[in-house]
Amino acid sequence: MKKLMALLASLTLVLAACGNDTETQTKQANEPQTLKVASLIPPMTDMLEIAKEQLAEDNIELEIVVLGDNVQPNSALAAKEVDANFFQHVPYMEEFNRSNDANLVPIEPIYFANYGVYAKNYDNMEDLPEGATIAIANDVSNIDRSLSLLAQHDVIELGEKEGTYYTQADITSNPKNFKFEEVDLLMLARAYDDVDAVLMTPAYAAPLGLTPKSDALLTEGVENDFAITLVAREDNQDDEAIQKLGEALTSDEVRAFLQENYDETAIPAF
Missing domain, CATH: 3.40.190.10 (Periplasmic binding protein-like II)
Known part of the structure; x- marks a missing residue:
């Protein structure tokens, strides 16, 4: 009888443990x-x-x-x-x-x-004066992106890409001698008042009330x-x-x- 009672007690503990495991698993599954x-x-x-x-x-x-x-x-x-x-x-x-x-x-x-070029005092890229300063982001991928956009629109010419990214050293033709000021990505909107033009994404242009279709002198599009x-x-x-x-x-x-x-x-x- 004692052996039977011990067996029943053990079985009860096993079933209780299984029940607890099932309850825990169900709870975890619902979380x-x-x-x-x-x-x-x-x-x-x-x-x-x-x-x-x-x-x-x-x-x-x-x-x-x-x-x-x-x-x-x-x-x-x-x-x-x-x-x-x-x-x-x-x-x-x-x-x-x-x-x-x-x-x-x-x-x-x-x-x-839609990446674009914005200028506070000019309506067209052709209006930028000789030696104008253009602000671009200072990380290598966005330097490449900025220069590529300008080359796409024949503002500058770029030579063969030697490395992973274009840099200013790859500019082979810059007819109006534009100067490129590399600034932190998050500072591009602030640079808008201080330079002749800025290349930036819509997210940074938006706080200035600017949009690519309405205000950008040049835009990039989707072929990139x-x-x-x-x-x-x-x-x-x-x-x-x-x-x-x-x-x-x-x-x-x-x-x-x-x-x-x-x-x-x-x-x-x-």
Whole structure:
């Protein structure tokens, strides 16, 4: 009898443990998965807010981490402080990888930020005077982008690209002897009052009340490699939550949002 009672007691404990395990697993399955994504400014943050609602339906809680400069999002991602970021084009990401021995990877191109040339006191590129100063971003990928845009419109000529990026040393013809002042990306809008012209994306032109279609002297268009892209790491690029975020950012809702609110400045890349 004692053996039977001991057996029954043991069985009861096993069943109780199994029940607790099942209850724990069920609870864990019902808890939302948190996905942390670093970004900077609208429309990127606006698009993430739309994606947040869609991800909630898949039990994924999107935490948007807004950072203050264009270095922190990649540093945070590489350090695994966030799971992804959404603020940059692929050439910029590739340069970060080279400079920091990092392994960031593109997930999905989302939209083209229509890069343009803006001038406070001139209506046409031809009006800029001899020796005018033009401000461009000082990181290597955006120096390349700026010079390529100007060469595309025959403002300057560039020689054969010797390295990964064009630099000012690659300018072979500069008929009006323009001077190029390289400044931090986040300082381009401030430079607008101090130089003759500035090359910048719509996100930095918008606070000045400027848009590519209405105000830019020249624009870039979409035939380039500079789409703003969702970026993750090699170790998490295949995670379901990351893939679902890519799907949400390329949804019909996001497309409609861009067309209704940013049709002059953000061109869908999907």
